[in-house]
Amino acid sequence: MEEFFRPGGRLSESLPEWEDRSGQYEMAVEVAAALEQRRHLVVEAGTGTGKTLAYLVPLILAGKRAVVSTGTKNLQEQLIRKDVPFLEGVLGHELRVAVMKGRRNFLCRQKLVDMQGQPSLHGLTQLSDFGRVSEWAEETATGDRSELPELRGDSKLWPRLDARRETCSGRRCGFFDDCFVTKMHQRAREADLIVVNHHLFFADLALRRDDFGSIIPNYQGVVFDEAHEIESVVGQFFGVRLSNHQVDELARDTQAAAKRGGFGSEQLVRTLNGLRAAAKAFFGLFAGVSSRETFSERVQFRRREAEKYQALLQSIEGLESHLHLIKTSSEDTGPLKSRARTLRLVLRVLLADVDEAVAREAYEHPVLSLLLEDNRGNFVYWLEKRGKGVYLQATPIQVDSILHETLFDGGGSVVLASATLAVDGSFEYVRGRLGLSASNELLTPGHFDYRRQALLYMPRNMPDPRSPDFSRRAGEEILQLLRVSKGRAFVLCTSYQQMRRLHKRVSFAIEHPCLIQGQGPNEVVLDKFRNTKNCVLFATYSFWQGVDVPGEQLSCVIVDKLPFAVPSDPVVMARIDQIRRDGGNPFREYQIPSAALALKQGFGRLIRRKTDRGVLALLDNRIVRKGYGKVFLNSLPDYAATRSLEDVEAFFDGRHYGGSGRPLKRATRQQPRRRREARLR
Ligand code: SF4
The missing domain is CATH 3.40.50.300 (P-loop containing nucleotide triphosphate hydrolases)
Structure with missing residues (x-):
C-alpha cells in the first residue's frame, strides 16, 4: 500500500492534484489486511478521505474475485467511468471489471422488435424516444440505458422496453444468447471485480438462500460503500410486498402477451376483467389508510372481508388455470404463470391463510420461506398508501440474524465503509443492527479541516x-x-x-x-x-x-x-x-x-x-x-x-x-x- 499511497508513490506520480491523506493510506492497509486474513472490517472514513481508491487498490492487488456494492447507480457509474480507468492507467494494464445492474436498466431486444411490428406509441415524445432507442440499439454493446442520458428518468416509453424479469421468457427467448442481460452475466463471470449496487446485491443475496436464480458469481471479498444504507435495503429484499399495481400489471402484461402470442379469447378477457374488478374491490378496503400503518389483525381482517378476499384469490387462481390450459409456446405464458403463482402465495401468506399445500409451495420461495420459518415474531406486517397504490407488506424487524447467516458467515471478507457508521466513536450500534459479531475496525477523520x-x-x-x-x-x-x-x-x-x-x-x-x-x-x-x-x-x-x-x-x-x-x-x-x-x-x-x-x-x-x-x-x-x-x-x-x-x-x-x-x-x-x-x- 505504501508503494501506492505514500508521498512519492504511484498515485502521487499519476494525480496532479494528489495530496498525502493519512486516512486513505490507513484504510487501504486495513482493507488489504482484512482480505488477506479473510476477516471483516468496519471503517468510517470521513468525507474527503478518498475511500474509493482506498478499497479499490487493495481489492485489485489481492488478485481474488471481489464485489464492490455502492449505495447508488451514480456511484457505480463514477467507479466505472472514472476510478477504474484511472487505476488502469496507474497499473499499466486493463482490469477485468464488470458492472451489474438491475434488469430494468437494460433494453429487451424482444420488446423492441415487438414494438417495431405493432407500434402503439402515444405522443411525439414517445415517438422520438422510440426512434432514438432503436438507433442506439444498433450500436450499443451493453444495452444499459445510462448510455442514453437524453432519455428522461421518468420516460413513459422505457418501462415498456426494459428487460424486467416478469416479462422475460429466459432461455426460450429467440434473443437469449444475444440478450444484454445474458451478456452482462457473462461479463461478470469473467471479471475479477464486479461493481453492483446495494439493491442488486441484496436482491441477489435473497435468491442465494436457496441457491436458486442468483446471478452474482461467487466472490472472495465484498466492499459496501455507503454501508449505512444496508439495513433498510435488506429490509426491502428480505420482506414481501403485494400491491394493486402488481395485480394490474399482471393483467396488462397478460393481455399484451395474448395479443402478441395469438392466444387471446373472450374467456381470457372475462378472466382479466374479473381479476381487475376483484383487485379494485379488495384494495379499496384500505381506502381509509392515511399513509403507513400496522396490519397485525390479519386473520380477523380476512374473516371479516372474506367475500372480497376470496374473490381476489379465486380470480388469481382462475388466471393461473387459464394460462395452464393455453396450448402455446411457454415462452409467452411461462413468466405470467409464475407471477400469478407468486401473487397467490404472497396474498395467502400475508393474509395468514396458509394450509399444508400452500406451505409446501411457499417453502420453495426464498423469502416466503423466511416468513413461514419465523417463529420469534421477527416480521412486521403493515400497510402503506402512496398515491394510487396500496401496499401490503411484511418486513423483517431485525436483519442481524439474516445477515449473519447469509453474508457474514459466508466465508469471504466483508468490508463496511461509509462516512457515517460510528456513534460516539463506537461501531457497536451498527455491528449490533447488522449482526456482525467480530471484525476489525478503523475510524479515521475526514481529510478536511x-x-x-x-x-x-x-x-x-x-x-x-x-x-x-x-x-x-x-x-x-x-x-x-x-x-x-x-x-x-x-x-x-x-x-x-x-x-x-x-x-x-x-x-x-x-x-x-x-x-x-x-x-x-x-x-x-x-x-x-x-x-x-x-x-x-x-x-x-x-x-x-x-x-x-x-x-x-x-x-x-x-x-x-x-x-x-x-x-x-x-x-x-x-x-x-x-x-x-x-x-x-x-x-x-x-x-x-x-x-x-x-x-x-x-x-x-x-x-x-x-x-x-x-x-x-x-x-x-x-x-x-x-x-x-x-x-x-x-x-x-x-x-x-x-x-x-x-x-x-x-x-x-x-x-x-x-x-x-x-x-x-x-x-x-x-x-x-x-x-x-x-x-x-
Ligand atoms: S431474454 Fe428476456 S430480456 Fe432478453 S431479450 Fe429475451 S425476453 Fe428480453
Missing part, C-alpha cells in the same frame, strides 16, 4: 421542538440565518408538514429564490438549486443523503429537529417493541444512535471539498439541554461550535469569530483509530 471550514450554530432561546411556539421561532431564526448567509442554504426538515410550514413562513419574507421538495422530480429541483444564485431549498429526508453541492452555492445547512425516526411508523414501532421485549432500552439502543447517524448524514451535505466553507445550524435545543445530546455532539466531526449569531456573521464575513466559537471537541480523533479485532459484547 472542519474546525476552520465549518461552524456549528445552536441558537439560544429556542423553545422545545414539541412546543406550539417552535415553528414560529424556527421561522424567525431561519430568516436571520438566511439574511447572514445570503440564501445559499438547505433547510432540512424532519417531516413534510414542518417543511411546508417553514417554507410558508419564510419564503414570503425573503428576497432569495426559494424551492421546495416536490415541485418537480428531486434531480430537477436539485439542478435548479445548483443553477440559481442565492437559492434556498426546503426539503425532507430525500435530501439528507447522497446529495452533493460543492462550492459556495451551498453555504448553510439548517436542520429543524434532531432526526428521530417517527415512532408511529410501523417498522420503527416494531423495532422499538422488540428491543423492549428483549429487555433493552429502545431509546438509548436504537432511537438515539440512528438519529445521531442521520444528523451526521444531513450535516455531511455541507463540506464536500477542501475549499468549502459554511454554517450548520441545528434549531433543536435538546442537543444542549438533554443528557443524550452529548451522543449527537460526540458523533459529529470536529466542527467549531457557537450559540451566537454574531459568530455566524463573523464567520461569513471572514472575520475572527473566536469569542464563543470553539471546537466542538477538544483534542479528539486527530489520529485514525484502529482496532484489529473487536467483538460485540
Whole structure:
C-alpha cells in the first residue's frame, strides 16, 4: 500500500492534484489486511478521505474475485467511468471489471422488435424516444440505458422496453444468447471485480438462500460503500410486498402477451376483467389508510372481508388455470404463470391463510420461506398508501440474524465503509443492527479541516421542538440565518408538514429564490438549486443523503429537529417493541444512535471539498439541554461550535469569530483509530 499511497508513490506520480491523506493510506492497509486474513472490517472514513481508491487498490492487488456494492447507480457509474480507468492507467494494464445492474436498466431486444411490428406509441415524445432507442440499439454493446442520458428518468416509453424479469421468457427467448442481460452475466463471470449496487446485491443475496436464480458469481471479498444504507435495503429484499399495481400489471402484461402470442379469447378477457374488478374491490378496503400503518389483525381482517378476499384469490387462481390450459409456446405464458403463482402465495401468506399445500409451495420461495420459518415474531406486517397504490407488506424487524447467516458467515471478507457508521466513536450500534459479531475496525477523520471550514450554530432561546411556539421561532431564526448567509442554504426538515410550514413562513419574507421538495422530480429541483444564485431549498429526508453541492452555492445547512425516526411508523414501532421485549432500552439502543447517524448524514451535505466553507445550524435545543445530546455532539466531526449569531456573521464575513466559537471537541480523533479485532459484547 505504501508503494501506492505514500508521498512519492504511484498515485502521487499519476494525480496532479494528489495530496498525502493519512486516512486513505490507513484504510487501504486495513482493507488489504482484512482480505488477506479473510476477516471483516468496519471503517468510517470521513468525507474527503478518498475511500474509493482506498478499497479499490487493495481489492485489485489481492488478485481474488471481489464485489464492490455502492449505495447508488451514480456511484457505480463514477467507479466505472472514472476510478477504474484511472487505476488502469496507474497499473499499466486493463482490469477485468464488470458492472451489474438491475434488469430494468437494460433494453429487451424482444420488446423492441415487438414494438417495431405493432407500434402503439402515444405522443411525439414517445415517438422520438422510440426512434432514438432503436438507433442506439444498433450500436450499443451493453444495452444499459445510462448510455442514453437524453432519455428522461421518468420516460413513459422505457418501462415498456426494459428487460424486467416478469416479462422475460429466459432461455426460450429467440434473443437469449444475444440478450444484454445474458451478456452482462457473462461479463461478470469473467471479471475479477464486479461493481453492483446495494439493491442488486441484496436482491441477489435473497435468491442465494436457496441457491436458486442468483446471478452474482461467487466472490472472495465484498466492499459496501455507503454501508449505512444496508439495513433498510435488506429490509426491502428480505420482506414481501403485494400491491394493486402488481395485480394490474399482471393483467396488462397478460393481455399484451395474448395479443402478441395469438392466444387471446373472450374467456381470457372475462378472466382479466374479473381479476381487475376483484383487485379494485379488495384494495379499496384500505381506502381509509392515511399513509403507513400496522396490519397485525390479519386473520380477523380476512374473516371479516372474506367475500372480497376470496374473490381476489379465486380470480388469481382462475388466471393461473387459464394460462395452464393455453396450448402455446411457454415462452409467452411461462413468466405470467409464475407471477400469478407468486401473487397467490404472497396474498395467502400475508393474509395468514396458509394450509399444508400452500406451505409446501411457499417453502420453495426464498423469502416466503423466511416468513413461514419465523417463529420469534421477527416480521412486521403493515400497510402503506402512496398515491394510487396500496401496499401490503411484511418486513423483517431485525436483519442481524439474516445477515449473519447469509453474508457474514459466508466465508469471504466483508468490508463496511461509509462516512457515517460510528456513534460516539463506537461501531457497536451498527455491528449490533447488522449482526456482525467480530471484525476489525478503523475510524479515521475526514481529510478536511472542519474546525476552520465549518461552524456549528445552536441558537439560544429556542423553545422545545414539541412546543406550539417552535415553528414560529424556527421561522424567525431561519430568516436571520438566511439574511447572514445570503440564501445559499438547505433547510432540512424532519417531516413534510414542518417543511411546508417553514417554507410558508419564510419564503414570503425573503428576497432569495426559494424551492421546495416536490415541485418537480428531486434531480430537477436539485439542478435548479445548483443553477440559481442565492437559492434556498426546503426539503425532507430525500435530501439528507447522497446529495452533493460543492462550492459556495451551498453555504448553510439548517436542520429543524434532531432526526428521530417517527415512532408511529410501523417498522420503527416494531423495532422499538422488540428491543423492549428483549429487555433493552429502545431509546438509548436504537432511537438515539440512528438519529445521531442521520444528523451526521444531513450535516455531511455541507463540506464536500477542501475549499468549502459554511454554517450548520441545528434549531433543536435538546442537543444542549438533554443528557443524550452529548451522543449527537460526540458523533459529529470536529466542527467549531457557537450559540451566537454574531459568530455566524463573523464567520461569513471572514472575520475572527473566536469569542464563543470553539471546537466542538477538544483534542479528539486527530489520529485514525484502529482496532484489529473487536467483538460485540
Ligand atoms: S431474454 Fe428476456 S430480456 Fe432478453 S431479450 Fe429475451 S425476453 Fe428480453
